[in-house]
Amino acid sequence: MSELQPAVAPRAVKALVQRIERDAARLERGVAFMEVCGTHTHAIARAGIRRMLPPNVRLISGPGCPVCVTPIDYMDRAVALARRADTIVATFGDLVRVPSSSSSLERESAAGHDVRIVYSPRDTLRIARENPDKHVVFLAVGFETTLPGIAAMLEEAELAQLANVRILAGAKLIEPPLRALIADGEIAVDGFLLPGHVSVILGADFYAFLEQELAVPGVIAGFAPADILLGVSRLVELALEGSARVENLYPRAVSQRGNPVARELLARWFEPEDSRWRGLGEIPLSGLRLRERFAHRDANRLEMQLDPTREPRGCRCGDMLKGKIEPHQCPLFDRACTPLNPVGACMVSGEGTCAAWYRHERLEVAR
Amino acid sequence: MKRNDRILLGHGAGGRLSHELVTGTILPAFDNPYLATLSDSAVLDALPPGRPALTTDGFVVDPPVFPGGDLGYLSVCGTVNDLSVAGAKPLWLTLALILEEGLERELLDTFVQGAARAAREAGVLLVAGDTKVVPRGKGDRAYAVTTGLGVVPPGREVSDRKLRPGDVVIASGTLGDHGATILASRHDLSAADLGSDCAPLASLVATLFAAGIDVHSMHDPTRGGVATTCYESAVRSGVRMVLEEELLPVRGDVRAVCDLLGLEPLYLASEGRALVWVAPEDEARALAALRSHPLGRGATRIGTVLERTDGRSPLLLRTTLGIERPLDMLSGLDLPRIC
């Protein structure tokens, strides 16, 4: 019921595109809006939205895919855990093909190590019950949308006294990179298409800092093509007005105050820490680690034989995540780096910028 | 626990236990004179006129029993369908089963009955078979390998070489039901009305030819789904194809399974559907013929063949918003994703 009716959608999309064209013609200079949600990146590529927009309205992809921003040493630790004979690694499907320095979880699985793909963090509990003599480590990557569920899973593990459940925390927060990107100043962002489902947890009020401190406008948008175009249309209008307002265009899912229950659970289990982002480097207090009193749930406390960390050569995921280049401008794109043989994380994740381009736009853009 | 409720290593050793398995479980299911001799080879009759078509396929499926089918049923359908979409009338089949020690006899019975039922529905005879048992832990319950022999009647040619710009692509029914059923089972999704489309296509295809349709090409969109099948076909024949999103017959529950797991229906397998390419003037007659058969009731046009355009994607999807975007083959496994 909350999805937009297919009958209305094509006409609304057409009207919104016309509206954007009309308003964009009045812009004095070209504008660039950044989406910071991989699901937006994917939806934009899938619906071909870039090709609907006038040339002076550019959409650039920011660091919104948790898989893409996960640094390679995290994958090294995940691989090292998988290699332990007494450990089962449970993970979202997104991570299994991400290269580590010397391997990937997919390859470790082929080598006989126990890697389980799960749909929900809750599936970890079942695996833990079925394998009481093994450590079961869930790979906890994600932003504020995903982490509360992982905290809830840990809560259940405590209640059920499942001592063999652990997580490898690789969680990220959305606010620090937005600040870092603007402070960096290397790219001009005229507005943010804010992540709809992160905002379900954080609430629309959370983004007041955009207007008050960074003076950059933003719109919280849903994921149907009409939702996204509505957001872009509003961003163009805000650019014309010179306004730095933040608006919530996804009120069916996002409230002003968000989900306080989820945020409390998150705060109970996790605390901010300085964290490295692939491509963006270290950003202060941008990640989450388990609080000290939950050390017994921390997979980092298990012994690991780590491979030396080696970043892939020539990969420009970093520039991509900052919105500086588009995938086809990377020398590896569609040559050394393809979904079957990904070099950088942006190609691995289904919602990675490169994968989305490869799948949906590769042969339709000039190289 | 009953004494004989599990497969033992001895069932594959060729001795008395093997004999008991063959005569007790397998022979009764496939009662025909060729198999009954239990000779080293089934000695068959002369082939009817035409060109012989031969195919083989291995089957692994988890779970091995699913709504709408099982490993045995699937293994016969898969091979029958490979023959059928090549324009051949399937005649004879072989079945080899690799069983894991400890497999429940009840499961084996299900597979054997399933294979027999599919053979009956397809009008083929299972004329030879083999059973091996591997030690526990060296296999995943059961694997099946089927080989099929059929004949393409004189004068009939079904081939990607015959594809021409302007040809229409018809799907014989809803797409991705099988893949969605399997994924739903694996990820604890329950869907009361969802089942595999798994079925032998022999009689559906026969109906099409009986109506005198000049079928240019035909494929069954199994692994990799419609997108991969059309992509490969376009590349082989040097044309371009466009699929119309609006026309794609995808069930609501199949779409929901995909939305939940972050997958695309166009990449899910069907095991009882045919994609049929015909000249535009034959579209209406082909649709009518297909729809006259129980397995083709949902037949509908899904796309069109275009001239090749160098350097551009061989396969396009025209979305409901009127945008054309390239469709790639499936790369690697389509894994459920959260983001």
Add this chain to the structure above:
Amino acid sequence: MCLAIPMKLVERREFVGTAEIEGVQREIGLALCPEAEIGGFVLVHAGFAIGCIDEEAARETLAALAQIAEEGLS
């Protein structure tokens, strides 16, 4: 960054419930969304309800888009 879809809550047992879309059901965690009511829509991400859908707001967005569609064609 995250896939989430609206599903109807059809059953709940304290912190676990069953949600449905198009006849497809899945057990989901309700720990993050204790206020969810049977018959209402929840947004499901990775097996958890992360929020409730505001049906009134959904209708308003739809109406706004329908109006944009009308104006666009006039």
